[in-house]
Amino acid sequence: xxxYTGVRGTVWFRAFTGQASSMPGDPKSxxxxxxxxxxxxxxxxCVVPDSHxxxxxxxxGEVGLEEAATLATRVREVIEHDKNTIKRPxxxxxxxxxxxxxxxxxxxxxxxxxxxxAGAYGSARLAGHxxxxxxxxxxxxxxxxxxxxxxxxxxxxDDDGVMIHAMxxxxxxxxxxxSVGELEKLGKEIAPMSYDIRDYAKLGLLYKLLHVENPERxxxxxxxxxxSELVAAIVDARSGPMDLRNRLESTAARETRKASxxxxxxxxxxxxxx
Amino acid sequence: xxxxxxxxxxxxxxxxxxxVGVVGSGDLEVLLEPSEGEVAHVFIRTxxxxxxxxxxxxxxxxxTKYDGAVRIQINDAGATPGNVQLxxxxxxxxxxx
Amino acid sequence: xNDKGYNANFINRQSFIELxxxxxxxxxxxxxxxxxxxxxxxxxxxxxxxxxxVTPQEDDGCVVMKGKISGQAAVVVAxxxxxxxxSIGEVSGAKMTAAFDxxxxxxxxxxRTSAVMLLxxxxxxxxxxxLGLATIAELMGSILALRKFAPVxxxxxxxVGCFGGMSLxxxxxxxxxxxxxxxxxxxxxxxxxxxxxxxxxDSSDRELIWAIHGGEQRYATGLADALVDDDTPQIxxxxxxxxxxxxPPVHRxxxxxxxxxxxxxxxxxxxxxxxxxxxxWTTNGSSEEKR
Numbered sequence: 186x187x188x189y190t191g192v193r194g195t196v197w198f199r200a201f202t203g204q205a206s207s208m209p210g211d212p213k214s215x216x217x218x219x220x221x222x223x224x225x226x227x228x229x230x231c232v233v234p235d236s237h238x239x240x241x242x243x244x245x246g247e248v249g250l251e252e253a254a255t256l257a258t259r260v261r262e263v264i265e266h267d268k269n270t271i272k273r274p275x276x277x278x279x280x281x282x283x284x285x286x287x288x289x290x291x292x293x294x295x296x297x298x299x300x301x302x303a304g305a306y307g308s309a310r311l312a313g314h315x316x317x318x319x320x321x322x323x324x325x326x327x328x329x330x331x332x333x334x335x336x337x338x339x340x341x342x343d344d345d346g347v348m349i350h351a352m353x354x355x356x357x358x359x360x361x362x363x364s365v366g367e368l369e370k371l372g373k374e375i376a377p378m379s380y381d382i383r384d385y386a387k388l389g390l391l392y393k394l395l396h397v398e399n400p401e402r403x404x405x406x407x408x409x410x411x412x413s414e415l416v417a418a419i420v421d422a423r424s425g426p427m428d429l430r431n432r433l434e435s436t437a438a439r440e441t442r443k444a445s446x447x448x449x450x451x452x453x454x455x456x457x458x459x
Numbered sequence: 460x461x462x463x464x465x466x467x468x469x470x471x472x473x474x475x476x477x478x479v480g481v482v483g484s485g486d487l488e489v490l491l492e493p494s495e496g497e498v499a500h501v502f503i504r505t506x507x508x509x510x511x512x513x514x515x516x517x518x519x520x521x522x523t524k525y526d527g528a529v530r531i532q533i534n535d536a537g538a539t540p541g542n543v544q545l546x547x548x549x550x551x552x553x554x555x556x
Numbered sequence: 557x558n559d560k561g562y563n564a565n566f567i568n569r570q571s572f573i574e575l576x577x578x579x580x581x582x583x584x585x586x587x588x589x590x591x592x593x594x595x596x597x598x599x600x601x602x603x604x605x606x607x608x609x610v611t612p613q614e615d616d617g618c619v620v621m622k623g624k625i626s627g628q629a630a631v632v633v634a635x636x637x638x639x640x641x642x643s644i645g646e647v648s649g650a651k652m653t654a655a656f657d658x659x660x661x662x663x664x665x666x667x668r669t670s671a672v673m674l675l676x677x678x679x680x681x682x683x684x685x686x687l688g689l690a691t692i693a694e695l696m697g698s699i700l701a702l703r704k705f706a707p708v709x710x711x712x713x714x715x716v717g718c719f720g721g722m723s724l725x726x727x728x729x730x731x732x733x734x735x736x737x738x739x740x741x742x743x744x745x746x747x748x749x750x751x752x753x754x755x756x757x758d759s760s761d762r763e764l765i766w767a768i769h770g771g772e773q774r775y776a777t778g779l780a781d782a783l784v785d786d787d788t789p790q791i792x793x794x795x796x797x798x799x800x801x802x803x804p805p806v807h808r809x810x811x812x813x814x815x816x817x818x819x820x821x822x823x824x825x826x827x828x829x830x831x832x833x834x835x836x837w838t839t840n841g842s843s844e845e846k847r
Binding site: 239240241242250251254255257258261283284286287288289290291292293294295296297298299300301303304305307308310311326327329330331334335349350351352356357359360361371374375376377378379385388390428429432442443444445447448449451452453455456 | 593594598600602603604607608620622646647650651654655657658679680682683684685686687688689690691692693694696697698700701720721723724725726727728740741742743747748750751752756757768769774777779807808809810811812813815816818819820822824827828830833837
């Protein structure tokens with residue numbers, strides 16, 4: 186149930202835009218389309234598996250060099266285009282297996298490509314574009330930092346197939362020398378370590394947790410509901426500051442991220458001294 | 460995770476606080492602060508359980524030569540007695556400078 | 557070599573790598589101008605480690621210092637690589653982010669304040685998983701805001717290097733400074749070997765590791781702005797230079813078309829020899845400047 190299947194991204198991209206294709210010249214692993222959303226014309230972006238991807242380590246839904254570079258390009262395009270006009274919403278539909286783990290990737294500085302994509306999303310947000318991330322499946326580690334984590338508002342489905350984490354279970358089990366079962370149990374006591382999206386929600390980073398019966402086969406009504414939620418998130422994003430401070434202001438954050446809040450308060454006080 | 464506390468008699472006031480060390484594998488950090496009264500309090504947090512006697516031996520030895528009124532906090536990640544001794548001496552050196 | 561049979565310069569050099577985070581940060585400031593914020597005696601430590609049997613460090617492995625560099629206001633955040641591999645937890649990440657936000661606010665008030673981040677880190681601290689990852693995202697947001705006003709300089713000297721999610725923070729920096737010993741990359745050799753096998757990356761091949769992730773390679777491929785010796789005065793001088801230089805006209809991570817074209821032209825049918833890759837990489841783009 187937890188496994189990455191690689192289909193959800195395409196399903197939801199098609200649900201919102203009526204198509205599932207990449208822009209001319211782009212790799213098939215990045216879907217980009219502009220479509221109506223509420224009263225806006227939003228840009229939707231999604232990374233999907235492409236078994237024919239040029240880079241062998243990026244063929245199963247990983248965010249690799251081409252994916253990151255393409256995301257950066259398509260997001261910057263929106264910033265440039267909307268420079269002197271209304272800032273369109275940018276919606277990242279997120280179901281990514283991981284970043285790409287390869288020698289080619291490291292040699293050609295995937296860290297920079299990833300930074301470029303994240304930087305594009307973040308710059309769009311700072312320029313006034315509402316950036317929304319909808320996590321429909323997996324959002325792991327470097328892949329999520331690259332595609333989605335710079336959003337003003339993050340939404341996710343409350344489904345077992347949705348997972349946000351820093352390292353997938355098998356690898357984390359190996360590194361911490363525990364069994365997967367032990368890790369899952371630990372997650373019940375320590376919210377930031379949990380693989381369960383409902384525990385992730387306790388960290389206060391999510392704008393909303395949405396319920397969809399079967400995220401791989403949503404009904405028309407469910408699609409319309411999720412669209413309304415995206416629109417509400419856009420309105421909410423536009424009503425607030427363009428930085429990420431809202432993540433620490435939620436009720437849940439005030440409970441689980443007390444240390445973060447304390448750091449900010451104390452540091453601000455000491456900054457001004459002498 | 461173990462928390463261990465010891466108290467020792469103290470005679471003199473101590474000029475200033477000191478921090479030395481890093482909680483790296485086989486290492487420890489020491490926070491030494493002046494305190495009121497004629498006691499030295501030592502608080503140890505260690506990730507290696509079952510060595511209370513060893514800690515006591517090291518500290519007993521340290522306090523035969525040191526008589527400052529202090530609060531010492533130790534965060535330990537498996538340092539040898541030799542390393543503990545070293546860090547305590549470093550802390551004293553900084554504090555008495 | 558002099559007539560005494562040894563290299564006096566090498567013996568007399570003041571190793572930066574041997575310094576801990578606090579000493580490294582202090583060394584970058586104009587003498588006597590720096591003070592630490594939220595130091596160990598403030599006791600703001602990780603709320604998550606002790607319950608998992610891991611001894612916390614009182615500064616959570618992150619040193620924040622404020623002072624002057626080349627007479628200008630600056631903030632330095634330094635990760636302690638010896639504590640949990642310099643990994644990012646809730647508190648260490650929050651310290652970095654808050655420091656950069658405060659620097660940004662000062663810039664907005666007209667006090668030009670630069671930032672230096674000393675990154676010795678493997679990325680997210682697994683014991684704090686999602687809070688570590690989230691705080692890296694927040695830090696990246698803060699870097700983006702701050703770098704418009706003043707340079708955000710990344711310094712990675714080793715021995716830990718800069719990996720994982722924090723490599724993206726390095727990617728957003730205005731300038732990257734590395735020693736030869738240092739390494740910078742998203743995924744370390746062990747992780748790649750684990751995920752895609754020893755053929756993909758033999759993590760026991762030290763030469764390969766430095767040929768791909770090492771400071772010299774990163775500098776030769778235009779991904780680092782300076783390659784420094786493990787020498788404290790030299791490093792401090794280079795940092796001063798970048799503080800004075802100010803914000804670059806275009807940040808590396810904003811040069812999207814350049815890097816996209818370079819990636820598009822790569823022949824992916826085989827692995828590349830790292831030395832040959834240098835020429836491949838820097839001539840792939842159409843006329844572009846090295847800064």
